[in-house]
Amino acid sequence: MRYTEVVMFEVDGKKNKIYGQNLCYLAKLFLDHKTLYYDVDLFLFYVLCECDDRVCHLVGYFSNVIHSEESYNLACIFTLPPYQSKGYGKFLIAFSYELSKKEGKVDAPERPLSNLGLLSYRGYWTRVLLYILKKHKGNISIKELSNMTAIKAEDILNTLPSLELIQYRKGQHVICADPKVLDRQLKAAGCGGLEVYVSKLIRTPYNEQG
């Protein structure tokens, strides 16, 4: 068993146009719904690699628009088939949200989500929110949940009611956080992927002159 290290590269589409385009072509081979309408120079590519003693192997990536006005934190996400089912996809989603948190923003993936994208994100949102609800003491507002997780309020409002965790009692909304129910929902959502060690995420914001 060789030791593999997981490495993330941030590639600027403007500086590495051919690389970015080729990466998009590669993803397009597997993602039918992907569009290549616009050029890559307004995108950043976060490329995930497994590194061994030979080379860094491309595993997957996600792209994001630089300075998105609709506060998107992810445009396209893809894991190469040989590396699927290893938690890398979930890792990439979590990573995108960690970047948002670093910038102090609340973001969301670009719409429209593909069918599978929606499933993956539902799983992610479920895990993150329910984990908080299990431990949280006292009351909490949707806005606070949003600020803690960098998940947009509307995505939270899409997730919690669909898990039937929002009830209306005695004239006000309450969040049901019965541990048994939460565990059941967590199980259905699947386990988390590779964990993002936030302490290792040292990032300076995108500098156009850099």
Next chain:
Amino acid sequence: MSRLSIRPRPLDIHKKLPIVKSVKEFEDDNNETPPTTTTGASATHITTTRNSHLLRLNSSSIDTDVPEVHQVPSKKSASEIPTPQFVVVDTYERDYSRTFSQPNSYLRARGARAELGDFVEYDLDNEDEDWLHDFKIDRKLLAPEKFETLLFKLEVLDHKARERAGLITPTLGSPIPVLLQLDVAIEALQAQTIRYAVFQSVYHYWKEKRERWQKPVLRRLQPPPPVNDTNPYNVFRPREKAHRLHTRRMQRRENNVQSFEKLRQVRRNLDQAKTILEALIKREEKKRDVMESEVNLQRIQMKYKHEIELLEDSLTVPGFPPSSCKFGSSEDEYVDSDDLANSHPRMRPSAVPNQPLTESNMVTVPTASIKQEFRRRHMPHGWLHKLDPVEPVLLFTKPLVSEKLVAVGIVPPSDTCTKNGTSAPAYKFQGRIGRGGRIVFDRWNPLMHTPIDCGTSFYIPPKPRPSTYN
């Protein structure tokens, strides 16, 4: 997805919601299967529906034993998807020897590379490789790397030639011709150790390819398709950043005199609006104060009137003698009705003079006060009564001024009927200025000598009155 059939109220995202840890009703009997989304899959579904080149939800731990070359077939749907074939590359161990180690520092991007530097940006595609294969069969020697280098340099030289001729377009509009001639190319690439014949073949192959492609072969030199190109097979259109900022900020960028004047005008308008609103607020406050004052006044008058009743018991103030004062010649104060000019005269429709009256209210009045009332309320002839200066005026009781009525042509209702047995002619009507400045003629209560059903007849503490009061 909610089980609620009615949505009571939209959820306020700023409001803190209580987290209820154990709710018995929450565990629904119907809720046997995990809730599903509209896309219709829980984690277990997905592995059976789509095929493998999609992300999956169920994950295992990282598989560190990833072989370099061949692919891991998917577990669940291996029968559906053909396993791709692979070829073991014999130079693999040399190309990717086990000497890589991750540097400790971050990798930063390098700047732009020189075009005619050592790095060859071009890679042979299938077409090129096939041609080279055929070419080699003729026993002409040309290494693939050399071939690559030549093609790359030809591309760059041609680009430069077009640049000099001013033919470079920002987007792909029309076919891009080859400008580079063979002899020019030969001259420029003299340093390349290559036989003339070989070079000539390469040149012609490249030129022919260019003519087929109608654009440069090297991707970097290909202009992007125009933004409005709708062909779905053309990709990577340029997107202007300025175009994306589709906000009003675009206009604000123009920092000229015109926008300055506009802003000035806006400021002036806002100041005016502010002044108007402030005046409005003041006016409404004053109105409110006026109303409060009136209310207080009425309250005081009520109180005062009540006290008057008690006073008159002890005082021997004569009841103000009636005097015929149809026309305002007396010194006594007449309450003028300012509203008369403004109000439209309206006769009370119920001008029925001959109603006998049920005087049950008389019964309830204590005798002492009745005397007072009589003394005080002895009304003068006619419908005009002058106002006792100290008598408080209650709401809507301002008496009418006769000349004013005459001036506007109002004829008071007929009052010639007299009843037998009454000491004074019983005028049937009592005029006053009523609500909203209306002129009201109340029916006259001959026994009590007060207008009927006039709230100001006498101030008695409320006692039940009969409902059959005409």
